[in-house]
Amino acid sequence: xxxxxxxxxxxxxxxxxxxxxxxxxxxxxxxxxxxxxxxxxxxxxxxxxxxxxxxxxxxxxxxxxxxxxxxxxxxxxxxxxxxxxxxxxxxxxxxxxxxxxxxxxxxxxxxxxxxxxxxxxxxxxxxxxxxxxxxxxxxxxxxxxxxxxxxxxxxxxxxxxxxxxxxxxxxxxxxxxxxxxxxxxxxxxxxxx
Numbered sequence: 001x002x003x004x005x006x007x008x009x010x011x012x013x014x015x016x017x018x019x020x021x022x023x024x025x026x027x028x029x030x031x032x033x034x035x036x037x038x039x040x041x042x043x044x045x046x047x048x049x050x051x052x053x054x055x056x057x058x059x060x061x062x063x064x065x066x067x068x069x070x071x072x073x074x075x076x077x078x079x080x081x082x083x084x085x086x087x088x089x090x091x092x093x094x095x096x097x098x099x100x101x102x103x104x105x106x107x108x109x110x111x112x113x114x115x116x117x118x119x120x121x122x123x124x125x126x127x128x129x130x131x132x133x134x135x136x137x138x139x140x141x142x143x144x145x146x147x148x149x150x151x152x153x154x155x156x157x158x159x160x161x162x163x164x165x166x167x168x169x170x171x172x173x174x175x176x177x178x179x180x181x182x183x184x185x186x187x188x189x190x191x192x193x
Contacts (some may be wrong), residue, residue: 086168097126121147125155130183137177159176
């Protein structure tokens with residue numbers, strides 16, 4: 001408890017309805033939330049639209065992906081926007097095999113400009129996944145680069161590579177991928193000594 005004179009303490013208790021330090025803090029937070037909600041609901045439409053422009057939160061940068069493994073089991077995992085699909089799967093215990101890390105060869109910045117980044121591209125093709133073809137998040141991805149397509153064709157048989165095939169380490173998560181389905185095919189044997 002705080003050590004205030006009895007008159008100040010009784011005023012504080014009457015004003016907050018709380019009688020100890022922790023409850024007082026909780027009451028202040030609750031009252032602030034109620035006042036904020038009341039302001040938002042009573043505000044005019046112009047003010048209400050401005051109130052909707054709250055600062056971004058961590059939830060604005062997280063999307064949910066549904067992973068389907070070779071046995072058909074489904075699992076929903078969170079993924080950070082800007083990270084790779086491989087990183088999201090690895091952080092959530094989805095085994096994709098060794099990553100085919102390599103910096104991108106180029107990045108499409110607009111319809112008229114493709115920036116050369118001089119990366120080596122994918123280094124292997126073990127982390128093959130199939131993305132949900134008609135999903136808007138897939139349409140927003142950069143197209144697969146030549147080295148990624150080469151690695152898919154080298155590591156996987158012709159009947160295992162589809163138009164939706166990508167290497168997970170080359171897929172950058174974007175905010176339109178929320179709810180997207182990713183199928184993980186049977187893995188190549190990659191642990192031969």
